Amino acid sequence: MTQRNSILQGVLLLLFVGVLLLVGVQVAEGIARNKIGVDWSVFERKASYGNDDVNYLAKFFQALWFTVRISLLSIVLALLLGIVVGVSRLSSNPVVRGVSSFYVELFRNTPLLIQIFFWYFALVAALPEGVRLALGDALGNAFNVPGLGEAVIASVGALSIYTSSYIAETVRAGIQSVPKGQFEAASSLGLSGTQSLTQIILPQALRVVIPPLGNQFLNLTKNSSLVHAIGLSDLFFWNVQVQSGEGQGVVAIISITLGYLLLSLTITGILNLINGRLTLPSR
């Protein structure tokens, strides 16, 4: 780096730090002027919700863990569904192609919150009673929210299907990026259509789409904040409780922001690791 270049870099860095400081000072002054309480000891107070008699710190980690679990389960389902629908979008069967196109356009073009409500109030209720109760019990217990199992079904269903519609498009683009010669080579060796897809095409397509898939996983994790609307105690639900119950909005917002940031950076880190592992050696 030339000397002139390093001076320029230094000036830019100073400018950036200066702007940050300015914003910080303004916010702090605003908070003081409006007499908004910022009391970090709220973490030590006993939580006003739930019946497990713990403080807000313990509740925070319960909520974070809930968000992790509901996101992970939804990510796995969304990926599987997305691959199936993405492959179907390229099917030679016009019915399969049409249905999967309809699926994608329906679910990616309606608001997720509406889908969550629709699942909660219509679809889950329409499940056969035995299935609904058994699945609800199982999921409610697995997610430590006994009695709220049906909300978990609705949330996982809506989050995974909504996200799968985006993943399907990503997977389709990935498949189309694999050269036609790969399919020809596989066919000429006598591999069946399914074998060509699973052994040759998808392993290459999924490598290409790891970065955009990561975006969808991040979106899903952040979108999971909507499940508080049907009463599930995720990170955002904790924030609502601390704001309305304890009047500590600033503490609540900063805390969950850091919580979501931690989750997102972890996902990004894991995907970078996977991406590095799967990168093919070349000369």
Added chain:
Amino acid sequence: MTQTPHESKHLESAPDIIVARDVHKYFGSFHALQGVNMTVKKGEVVVIIGPSGSGKSTFIRTLNRLEPHNKGEITIDGIELREGSNLDAIRREVGMVFQSFNLFPHLSVLQNVALAPMKVRKQDKATAEKGAMDLLERVGIANQAAKYPAQLSGGQQQRVAIARALAMQPKIMLFDEPTSALDPEMIKEVLDVMKGLARSGMTMLCVTHEMGFAREVADRVVFFDQGNIVEENTPEGFYANPKHERSKLFLSQILGH
């Protein structure tokens, strides 16, 4: 005493392994194959040449149905090539080598060769890999077995592609301009493998302009133009004394530079 392929092979008494009758192929309104007739004997080595767009690649691609023909009849080893269930059976008998290699980039060289025997022939991993190593030995590339395709030179990749096709123990090998994408210094190593294969008695159809290869191992040269066969000749006859005006013009163009 040197033997030409014709004397050593007794092709007259060999059975027909490929019979194509009146094969037509359209790409939209373009009439790519206009009634091609060709019979190939078991063990015969046929070199197909012709100008770009003459239908020569399309023709050999119809033989394993990478391009389904629109009209006419193709019979491979007694099985007629039709829409339906016999396709897998035929593809197992016909190996194909492409201009652009088309190796599977996410699999090692060894896995590239062993994959089809495992998935299609249902061999166990050890057997398939042993067979794959033998073939890699045969094409002179066994020491690269653990590498990935992108780590090899073009000539090495094409030799792996030949080994991969041979792993299915095909009765017929199709070569679609196997040396056209190679740097000049790598052409020989691929042609040497192909010559060895020809001498071993494999039935081969090669779309290639490599005259040396044709002269050395081909039993017949077939010249395509405008979607059909214009001339069939012995290699010696074709290059020294082509019968057809189009062949003469074409040869003067590829040899004249």
